[in-house]
Amino acid sequence: MSGVVITGTGAICALGDKPSVIHAALCAGVPAFAPSAIVPADVVPGHHVAEIRDFDAQKYLGAGNIRPLDRTGRIAAVGVELTLADAGWTKELRQTRAFGLILGTMFCSVRTISEFDRRAQQAGVEYASPMDFSNTVLNAAAGQVAIWHKLRGVNSTIAAGASSGLHAVGYAAKLIRTGRADALVAGGAEEICFESLLGFSRAGFLAAPDGNAPGCSVPFDKRRRGAALGEGAAFLALESESAAQSRGAKVLGRVLGFGAAYDAGARVNGGGTAAALTHAITRALKDAGAAPGDIGVVSASAHGGRTLDAREASAIASTVGSSVPVTAVKAGLGEMLGAAGPMQTAMALESMRTGTLPGVTGLGDLDPEIRLAASASSRPLSAKRALVTAIAPEGNCCALVVSLD
Amino acid sequence: MQARPRVVVTGLGVVTSVGVGVDAFWSAILTGRSGIGPVESFDSSRYAVHVGGEVKTFDPSQHVQRLDPKSMARASHLAIAAARLALADARVDPASLDPVTCGVSLGTTSGEPTMIEWFNDHEISGARDRIGGEFIGRYPCHVLAAHVASEFGFSGPNVVIPTACAAGNYALANAVDNIRNDDAEVMLAGGSDAFSRITYTGFARLGAIAPERCQPFDKNRKGMIPGEGAAVLVLERLDRARARGARVYAELVGYGLTCDAHHMTAPQGDGAARAMQLAMADAGITPETVGYISAHGTGTAVNDRIETLAVKQAFGDLAPKVPMSSIKSMLGHTMGAASAIEAAACVLAVRDDKLPPTINYETADPECDLDYVPNAARSSTVEVAMNNAYAFGGNNASVLFRKCQA
Numbered sequence: 001m002s003g004v005v006i007t008g009t010g011a012i013c014a015l016g017d018k019p020s021v022i023h024a025a026l027c028a029g030v031p032a033f034a035p036s037a038i039v040p041a042d043v044v045p046g047h048h049v050a051e052i053r054d055f056d057a058q059k060y061l062g063a064g065n066i067r068p069l070d071r072t073g074r075i076a077a078v079g080v081e082l083t084l085a086d087a088g089w090t091k092e093l094r095q096t097r098a099f100g101l102i103l104g105t106m107f108c109s110v111r112t113i114s115e116f117d118r119r120a121q122q123a124g125v126e127y128a129s130p131m132d133f134s135n136t137v138l139n140a141a142a143g144q145v146a147i148w149h150k151l152r153g154v155n156s157t158i159a160a161g162a163s164s165g166l167h168a169v170g171y172a173a174k175l176i177r178t179g180r181a182d183a184l185v186a187g188g189a190e191e192i193c194f195e196s197l198l199g200f201s202r203a204g205f206l207a208a209p210d211g212n213a214p215g216c217s218v219p220f221d222k223r224r225r226g227a228a229l230g231e232g233a234a235f236l237a238l239e240s241e242s243a244a245q246s247r248g249a250k251v252l253g254r255v256l257g258f259g260a261a262y263d264a265g266a267r268v269n270g271g272g273t274a275a276a277l278t279h280a281i282t283r284a285l286k287d288a289g290a291a292p293g294d295i296g297v298v299s300a301s302a303h304g305g306r307t308l309d310a311r312e313a314s315a316i317a318s319t320v321g322s323s324v325p326v327t328a329v330k331a332g333l334g335e336m337l338g339a340a341g342p343m344q345t346a347m348a349l350e351s352m353r354t355g356t357l358p359g360v361t362g363l364g365d366l367d368p369e370i371r372l373a374a375s376a377s378s379r380p381l382s383a384k385r386a387l388v389t390a391i392a393p394e395g396n397c398c399a400l401v402v403s404l405d
Numbered sequence: 406m407q408a409r410p411r412v413v414v415t416g417l418g419v420v421t422s423v424g425v426g427v428d429a430f431w432s433a434i435l436t437g438r439s440g441i442g443p444v445e446s447f448d449s450s451r452y453a454v455h456v457g458g459e460v461k462t463f464d465p466s467q468h469v470q471r472l473d474p475k476s477m478a479r480a481s482h483l484a485i486a487a488a489r490l491a492l493a494d495a496r497v498d499p500a501s502l503d504p505v506t507c508g509v510s511l512g513t514t515s516g517e518p519t520m521i522e523w524f525n526d527h528e529i530s531g532a533r534d535r536i537g538g539e540f541i542g543r544y545p546c547h548v549l550a551a552h553v554a555s556e557f558g559f560s561g562p563n564v565v566i567p568t569a570c571a572a573g574n575y576a577l578a579n580a581v582d583n584i585r586n587d588d589a590e591v592m593l594a595g596g597s598d599a600f601s602r603i604t605y606t607g608f609a610r611l612g613a614i615a616p617e618r619c620q621p622f623d624k625n626r627k628g629m630i631p632g633e634g635a636a637v638l639v640l641e642r643l644d645r646a647r648a649r650g651a652r653v654y655a656e657l658v659g660y661g662l663t664c665d666a667h668h669m670t671a672p673q674g675d676g677a678a679r680a681m682q683l684a685m686a687d688a689g690i691t692p693e694t695v696g697y698i699s700a701h702g703t704g705t706a707v708n709d710r711i712e713t714l715a716v717k718q719a720f721g722d723l724a725p726k727v728p729m730s731s732i733k734s735m736l737g738h739t740m741g742a743a744s745a746i747e748a749a750a751c752v753l754a755v756r757d758d759k760l761p762p763t764i765n766y767e768t769a770d771p772e773c774d775l776d777y778v779p780n781a782a783r784s785s786t787v788e789v790a791m792n793n794a795y796a797f798g799g800n801n802a803s804v805l806f807r808k809c810q811a
Contacts, residue, residue, distance in 0.1 A: 068669070100664070106545055108567070110521070113603065118525050120606045125451050133607030134669040134797055137514055138546055138567035143798020146666040152676065155664035155800055156575055159516075159547040159565040167564055171579070174586055180662075195524065196541075203538035260588065261505060262563035267555045268472065276560055279505055283588070394551045396563055 003241040004173045004255040006402070008087025009346045012078050013232030013333050014050035017060075022343075023350035026332045026358035027378040033214065033228055033334065039194045044201040046209025050230035050334035051192050061148070070135050072109040073144040076189035079233025079339075080145050083185055087237035088249065091150070100153030100181050103142040104168030104188035105338035106161050111193035112136055141189055154181050159338075160260075161392035162301065164188055165234070166341025166400055170258030172238050173400075182243040187235030187342035196337075197229060205393065207304055218362040219302035219309055219328035220370045227303035230334020234342035253349050256290060256385070257401040259283025266395030272307070277315035277389060277397040284387070285319070288401035292320045295401070296383025297357060298372075299348040301390045302328040303335040312391045313370040325381060326372045327351070331361040341390045345402060348386035352404045357381040412581045413809055414654040415646050416495025416639030417749045418487040418595075421736055422458040422632060426490055430746075431753050435782040437764045439735050441619065441630055447602045454614040458632025458737030459600050471556050478517040478543050479599035481552040483635035483742070488553045488593050495639040495651060497591070499557040508561030508589040509550040510580040511637075512572025512596035514740035514796075516546025516565070518603045549597055553637075561589040570701075570738065571794035572596050573636070573745030574802035578660040580640050590645060596745035597635035604740065605631050611670070613705050619738075621702035621731035621763050622709045622777045624770035629703040632737030636745035638752070643809070655755040655806040658789070659688025665799030672708060676801045677715035681791065684803035685719075688789070692720045695727055695805075696787035697754050699747040700777075701795045702731025702763065703738050708795070713773045728785060730763040730778035744794035744802065751790035751806045758786050 011018070014032035015025040025032075033048035035041055057066055057074035060081050069077060080101065084090075089099060113136040120128040134140065139157040146155050154175060158168040165188025172186030200206050207215030207226035217228035236255075244251060261279040265271030285292060298316055302309040316326065329347045330336070336343055351357045356378055363376040388400040419426065422440025423433035433440075440458045449455040460483070465474040468486035488509075492499055499507075520543050527536050542548075547565045554563050562583050566575040573596030580594030598604075608614050608631055615628035646653050661683025665676035685692065701712055717724045732750055733739075739746055750761050759782055766779035792804045 098663070106547070110544070113515075113518070114521050114525060117521055117603045117606070118529065120602075121525060121529055125606055125609060128606050128610050130607070130610045133610060136603060136607060137569040137797045138516060139569050139572075139796065139798045139800060140669070142568075143664075143669055143800065146664045146799060147668065150666050152664055152666045154662045155568070155666075155798065156579075156662070157567050159545070159567050160563065161545060161547045161551075164547070171564075174582060178582065178586070195521075198533075198536065199524075199541040199544070202536055203541040205541065260562040260564070262509070262551070262554045262560045264504060264555050264558045264560045267551060279560070392547075394545075394548060395555070396547065396551065 004176045005239050005241055005244045005251050006236050006253040007239045007244050007249040007251060008083050008237030010079050010082030010086055011234035011343055011346050012052060014052055014230060019346040019350050023347055026329060027356055029361050032332055038192055039197045043194060043198050047206055048214040048228055049192055052232060068131060069144050070109045070112045071191045072189055073141045075191055075233045076103060076141040077145045077148050079189055079235050080149055080185050083235040083237050084149060094150045098153035099151045100155060100184040101142055101146055101151045102156050102168045102172040102184055102186040104158045104164030105141060105190055106164050107196060108138045108141050109135060110195045114195050160396040161394045162337050162340060163390035163392045163396040163398050164338035166388060166390040167260060167398050169236060169342055170398055170400055173255040173258055176238055176240050182240040184238050185235050186238055188338035189233035190231055190337040190339045192229050192231040217304035219304050219331050219360055220367055220374050221363050222365040222367040224304040227305055227335040230336040232336055232339050234339050234346050236342060254403045256403055257284045257288025259287055260398040263395035263397060274311045274314040277312060277391050278318055280397045281315060281319040281399040284399035284401050290401055294385050295320045295324055295387045297348060297351060297381055297386045298324055298326040299344040299386060299388045300326055300328045301340060303330040308391055308393060310369050312389060313372050317371045320387060322371045323373055325357050326374045327357050328360050345388045345400060348388055351381055352383050352386060355381055410585050411643040411656055412584050412640050413643045413646050413656045414638050414752050415641055415651040416491040418491030418494060418637045419746055419749050420460055420483050420486045421634040421746060422460050423735055427494055434732055434750060434761045435759060437762050441737055446600050452609050454609060454616050456630055457600060458630055460633055477552050478519050480513060480517050480597045481549055484511060484549050484553050484597035485556050487595060487635040487637040491637040491639045502591060504558050504560040506561055506590040507559040508583055508592050509554045509559060509563050510576045510592055510594045511550045511565050512576035512741045513546050513549055513565060513567050514569045514572060514598050515601060515604060517544050518601035519599055520544035522602060553593060568800045569796035569798055570740055571744055571796035571800045571802040572741035573748060574792060574794045574804045577748060577804050581657050584640060584642055590641060592640045593637050594640055595637035596742040598633055598740035598742045600633040615704060618765045619704040619734050620765040621704045621734050622773040623766050624768040626704050628705050630737035632739040634739040634742045634746055636742060636749045638748060653809045655752045656809040658807045659684045659805040661687060661803045663801045667799055670797055672711045672795055674711045674715040676799060677795055678718035680801040680803040681719035684805050688805045690789055692723045694789045695791050697760050697790045698727055698729035699751050699792045700729045700731040701793050702733050704733060710772045713775055725775055728760050728776045728778050730761050732761050734764040744792060748792050748804060751792045754787045754790050755806050755808055758784060760785050
């Protein structure tokens, strides 16, 4: 089994377009949330979101016709562009080697699909655009990005709800380990749109507004009442040890292990426990050949949900203990769904590299039920190995172990 | 290097327009029965075409037992039904298994598109207030695998791979890896898609839907026909299957995945050929061993021509000697379920040494000049069956099934 090295990262979200910039903004507690500029205010009054403001894909992608790409496709293409550049996977290199893409997404573009159908219903079937139809498939973003960046290797889309992106990274790492691929871009992308914002609001997933103020969506906080949505993309360039070595690539870190499990009680009469995530973490540690004590930091997926945050905290505490420093970047970035896991991973790597762990933005009153070492402010960190966790309301759970060296 | 664990198929569950359950499905396929008929699930009067491959005799409540069938949409019903049939076919009692060792890997093109239709019907009629939690609870495609796992209490790896019309094959490939990597001992793998006006509208707008029949590889082929269905395969390690005295249908010996990176809807051919070659290399076999190819064979002018070229590229001079048929001639295109249902057909072809026909084949096309098993099933030895699937986005996937030897 060959090792899996991380030779590049790239990300774009409300707080910036580079992992180091996003990390610095999180450490400084820069606020990202505001009323949506995409979804009219009357759809879900009072909710704040973390959107990419004034997003201009062309700025990153250069000349070329980006019209065929919808917003999710563009966000993904930009995230991948930034990652390819960071990894040094040049256009020339992509002509000779079949690089692959593993994209995690919960919705791809539910907005594209929905608008395609609405147009057909309201204006007539003959007004629905064939070009839009090709973007209604759930692998549209992965396909468009592969075309844009000429990625001819394995191309998979992974759907596991809010754990999609982390699952995609684990899936990619295993393809490399087993020799199926030697270079993959892996991560996730998600957009904020009318359908998802309304849908999540109606499902009671979002923190309800408190008068004129947005509701408390601070992970692990005693007052938390739900999530706030975010959007963006984050990717890792993963390469086999030998492929990275042979081109003299810089090594940002390694993927050491992955584990996944499903909470079969989550959809049955409001059941569900911490057992599935606990199992996923245990599997990931075993896969990494790591002992719980080897983990120096945890990048959690907590988003402010009452039950899920507690369940995740319980799984983390029971596997790696309560004294390991923990952060939850969704406090600053919002629930980025399919993009979340890779963003958590990129932030964990950046935290270990810089020796600074971002605080949980806004954490005022740590829930006594959350027995984790989380704090509001950023703090010094000395860690070489990180655990990244993901737990989704529908029961999908996974965990990734990454190292700096 | 340590030999990798061998993974075999021990159960099949299929829900199709020509039959529910392995026996009904296979006998219909071998007799060349078509499941195409007038569209019933929505009003097709606004379209220039009116046929589809809908599953018409199907009662979700017969199959969805632990969960409430009313709490989910149709693609989940179809998936759970296929999974329940597959477990029964494999003679596996879900309750007897260690839940964390059992996973689910499903493919789909559209997830639960009827939930978007439901959302839009409310939105358009001014009833936004009546859109509740159902939308987020039932729509996102990963709920397909979540529902199957919840129905049977399986807590192993759980994922949906929505790589459009090649999704079933991607899901099978992922399941094999899950078992080989020791992430699971038993995997339910396959695909599911429900008939939807969104899909129908899209293909109608592409001008891709044939007015009456699907005629893959025929000179006068007029297009594809949207369909629906599901198939789930029970995959497990060979030693485990033997230890429990299971009947083994076939071994899943290899797969190959590639991407054209060329065009969203127009296939290019080279990527498809590379997927076939990767799969054969993965299985350690040469083209001579392949006794049957289950074609993607949608019945569109472009697909069938390019696919023929791709098989020639991968098989060289042998190409005309390898029988290749498309059961989409009978089922229409069941989207993400297609390659899962076709995988079931491949497995049965390997078991019985019988080849499914391409029905509605009348006139030879000089550009499609291979052996398409026209109109009648055929007896022929199938040591290895190759299952090919291609998709929007340029996704290509080939999966190989082989007779299971000692």
